[in-house]
Amino acid sequence: MIEALKQEIIRALHEVILETYGDVPVPRLSLEPAPRVELGDLSLGTFPLAKVLRRAPARIAADLAGRLKLDCVEEVKATGPYLNIRLHGPTLFKSLVASALHPDRPYGLSDAHRGQRVLVEFSSPNTNKPLHIGHVRNIVLGWSICRLLEAVGYDVIKACLVNDRGIHICKSMTAYRHFFPGQTPESRGQKGDHFVGDCYLAYGKALAAERDALAARLEQEGADPATVDERLESESALVRETRDMLRRWEAGDPETRELWRTMNGWVYAGFDETYRRLGIRFDKTYHESEIYQRGREIVLDALEKGRVERDGDGSVFIDLSHAGLGHKVLLRSDGTSLYITQDIGLAVQKWEDFSPDRSIYVIGNEQNHQMKVLFATLKTLGFAWADGLEHFSYGMVFLPDGIIKTREGNVVDADDLMDEMFTKAREKAIETLAGDANDWAGTPGDTEIERRAHIVALGAIKHYMLKYNPKKEFTFFPEESIRLTGDTGPYVQYTHARIRSILRKAEAEGLSPDQAEAEGGYEALGNDDEREVARILLAFPAAVEGAARSLSPSMMAKYLTELASAFNRFYHDHSVLHADTRAQKAGRLALSAATRTVLERGLDLLGIEAPEVM
RNA sequence: GCGCCCGUAGCUCAGGUGGAUAGAGCGCUGGCCUCCGAAGCCAGAGGCCGCAGGUUCAAAUCCUGCCGGGCGUACCA
Missing domain, CATH: 1.10.730.10 (Isoleucyl-tRNA Synthetase; Domain 1)
Incomplete structure (x- = not known):
């Protein structure tokens, strides 16, 4: 087998070094593929040796080249500071083919991390619009790192978090009631996620129209045009209705929940289809609606234990200044939870479900700071396992004419x-x-x-x-x-x-x-x-x-x-x-x-x- | 302002923890299908590795400053 061959050469090199230079502490030798065929098959850089032996690298390479003699080695050449080894051809090809075609020990795979578990969270879509190329990069990266981790022996859990509740889905729901009442993906001959995405876009369009009208009115009244967005927030019927929708959802209003379930169901059917085409599946899917309360309880519990503090206005915050991150609010003054609150709940839930040695979040680099804050928060709350959390931060996807803007529909759909x-x-x-x-x-x-x-x-x-x-x-x-x-x-x-x-x-x-x-x-x-x-x-x-x-x-x-x-x-x-x-x-x-x-x-x-x- | 990331051929990018002549694809120029599938192969042109200092035997790679770009810096998600 090819690995055995490499080991044999390394052992021989080890001996030659001891013979040549006496009893010295030999550093770990690693054979690398030679950069070009003419040089040989394998190369040993002598720099680490040079450090220990306090001799010129080129000198060491020359010394060793003359002494290394093995049946499986055809030629040893010193080229500058490198020792280049040309293997005996038939031995090389034979052991290589035997390794590559071995039926039981897949060539290239290892069990170096056997018994270790890693949880990888990726994809993590919102349920108000279909997947676009930004998600595709996330999904494809997430899947590949899972496969890579499995290749070195990890037990990998592929997890997905679905952001299925919140103001974004309420926007689609509001638009549905106004502009698409009674319609379904079937009646429109459209994938469910695309239909819900159209609702979301319709919402954005309607709001933009209201904004234009308001801006015109403000100008007529001679009011400060800079206050448009502020006034829109407080005066728009659409905005009010959406916020009302969110409140009713949280209160468990049956009619609202029913519409929510229906529309999310359409989206899931659409996502499933897209995942199927991509060849992706998850071992575990978390839903924000099922865990967001969890984070709240954890924060309130931490408040009792004095790990977090309550501000004068009633909000709850954590002091992360020891990590150079200042204060971070974990519960609003009105008692409602923030995004990080459910993130805390999810992290704890993942740990309880799988207790992984590593837990990787595949999330865009726009959230680098938020991730740092999340990990520091969990650590400060006393969860020792937070040390095993990693943010796999990847770069955003741009289109030739700029960044993706989902709200404007400026996307390339998956x-x-x-x-x-x-x-x-x-x-x-x-x-x-x-x-x-x-x-x-x-x-x-x-x-x-x-x-x-x-x-x-x-x-x-x-x-x-x-x-x-x-x-x-x-x-x-x-x-x-x-x-x-x-x-x-x-x-x-x-x-x-x-x-x-x-x-x-x-x-x-x-x-x-x-x-x-x-x-x-x-x-x-x-x-x-x-x-x-x-x-x-x-x-x-x-x-x-x-x-x-x-x-x-x-x-x-x-x-x-x-x-x-x-x-x-x-x-x-x-x-x-x-x-x-x-x-x-x-x-x-x-x-x-x-x-x-x-x-x-x-x-x-x-x-x-x-x-x-x- | 502060923090993190990035600046390598016309374009898009490789160049693990500094080390052997700076590579690839696209595009461009010119070749190869009586020969295992031309979604392929070969050749050529094309580079003060953003700029200026510094560390080192050795810097595209490390340090400092500057210039240019991106992303953050919420009781948004």
């Missing part, structure tokens, strides 16, 4: 995006099918074409959302998001499908990857393109570990593009099935099969499907 991408992928699939030179089994019917188009469409969208550093905000360019060529999901998927195609053809010839050893295939491998593929395959476990540790799907996306690119170069220049000898054929087939499993596994860590054909 469903629309998937529709558009699907249409494009479908056209491409039909075009490919019409061409010659492919081995599509039989004549795929419409449903089969659509199944493939769906896989590619989602691959494109997810990869586009994941390939950028999550910390940075990114601008969503519609043309780029639906691209099928270049550094995209379909590029990696295509490579996978091509390998599948080769494997199918080989199978038809009675050839399978596991014949490589018997056929002497590993001895037949070794050109630069093959070694380049091997060099990258070698780096997969480290890529998974690194991406999981830094919660960085973009690292994995980058890795997969590199692997796919190296493989494309390889099989473009070296035919697998038309190789010169049977041994070469068998060796290349095995290398291809190994690449395929890594591509599939890597794509899975991004939440992307690896298609058999495209």
